[in-house]
Amino acid sequence: MTNKYYLSLAIPLIISTITVPLLGAVDTAVVGQIPNPAYIGGVAVGTVIFNTMYWLFGFLRVSTSGFAAQANGAEDDLKSAMALFRPMIIALLVGLLFILFQDAVLYFAQVFLGVKGEVKAVSAEYFSIRIWGAPFTLMNYVVLGWLLGMSHIKKTVFIQIMMNIINIILAYLFVIFWGFGVKGVAVATLIAEMTAFLAGIYFLSKNDKLRIDFHLTILGKELLDKAPLKKMMIVNRDLFIRTICLLLVFNIFTAKGAAYGTEILAANAILIQIHYIMAYFYDGLANASSILTGKAVGQGNRQLYENTVKKSYQWSILFSIAISLLFFLFKENIIPLFTIVKDVITISKEYEYWLVLFPICSCFGLVFYGIFTGATEAGLVRNSMIGSILIFFLVLFPSTHYWGNHGLWFSFIVFSLCRSLLLWRYMPKLREKLVFKKAE
Structure with missing residues (x-):
């Protein structure tokens, strides 16, 4: 393996990871054009809440990448598929739990951060919209991790850059051009997150390693196979x-x-x-x-x-x-x-x-x-x-x-x-x- 090959993987991934904090940064910058400091504070608080939530479950991307890379190296299509489907179920369930208990999450987060007054109201408005993107964001972690593990570097870079471009354009239109305020910036981010997930699903649908030619009952047994399932849970x-x-x-x-x-x-x-x-x-x-x-x-x-x-x-x-x-x-x-x-x-x-x-x-x-x-x-x-x-x-x-x-x-x-x-x-x-x- 040459230095050129190593860097051919690393450099696009560096570009990809640098885009990670941009969603919250763009939201804060756009809403900062509104002449009310409470809007900046409210969006900043909301961004902290989501960054913390998603950082806690960042292992979904990391572990998926490891298992997918091993399956890819072994040229085992079934293991490759399971490396995607198992954590995808976990991501979906966790995302739905965030939606189900959104009031409790928001309450404790605001208490912990000491948010009061108008900033509290703005952060709640921002949170109540973006929270619906939780399942899509967490499942997208799995998609990105799987694509990374399978060495589809350009696709992961494309998804993340596309997500940020959509967010920037929509946030500007919704807030600056149409004057939708905090709701506009939250909806822009939500649409960007959902679009990124759909783009990932499109790439997965074109992947031969996921075209498994056996009955769904067999797939169900593989999904619940105790040994690899236990290994995945321990790593996570x-x-x-x-x-x-x-x-x-x-x-x-x-x-x-x-x-x-x-x-x-x-x-x-x-x-x-x-x-x-x-x-x-x-x-x-x-x-x-x-x-x-x-x-x-x-x-x-x-x-x-x-x-x-x-x-x-x-x-x-x-x-x-x-x-x-x-x-x-x-x-x-x-x-x-x-x-x-x-x-x-x-x-x-x-x-x-x-x-x-x-x-x-x-x-x-x-x-x-x-x-x-x-x-x-x-x-x-x-x-x-x-x-x-x-x-x-x-x-x-x-x-x-x-x-x-x-x-x-x-x-x-x-x-x-x-x-x-x-x-x-x-x-x-x-x-x-x-x-x-x-x-x-």
């Missing part, structure tokens, strides 16, 4: 625990930052957004590594696995150097893109050097994650995250006591470094777990 459980740990870290980080005052909270929020952009670049590499690892495991091909690990090391390091260097060189221009408040910019500059360290400390944790999920060995990912969050807590309280917000950032960087070191430490154990039939 472990990835869910990993996500809970990540949300806990970011929520604690935000809460601690708020204790230091509004301006430091705002500065931290800007720097964390830049951190997210950095992380999305690594997510593309992780997806490429996941596809190749799954294919290697499915084929029983040790050489492909070893080459994937080698490329993951190599490009993790190169990307880390490039991202850190670019941020260091252009940090004076980057931070003002996020705010015009001079005091916040000044405070951000005080802590910006922590972000120079982030790519170097986090690269292996963010990229090797793809190797483990491609091998569907999420238990080791779960263990590494639990270990990292325990160390985060041990470091957090003394460091924030003595160094304040610098201590908070130090704790976050230590957490990121531990994710890398623990996954790196688990690499030999992963290799022992995998069974390979051929050397090349």
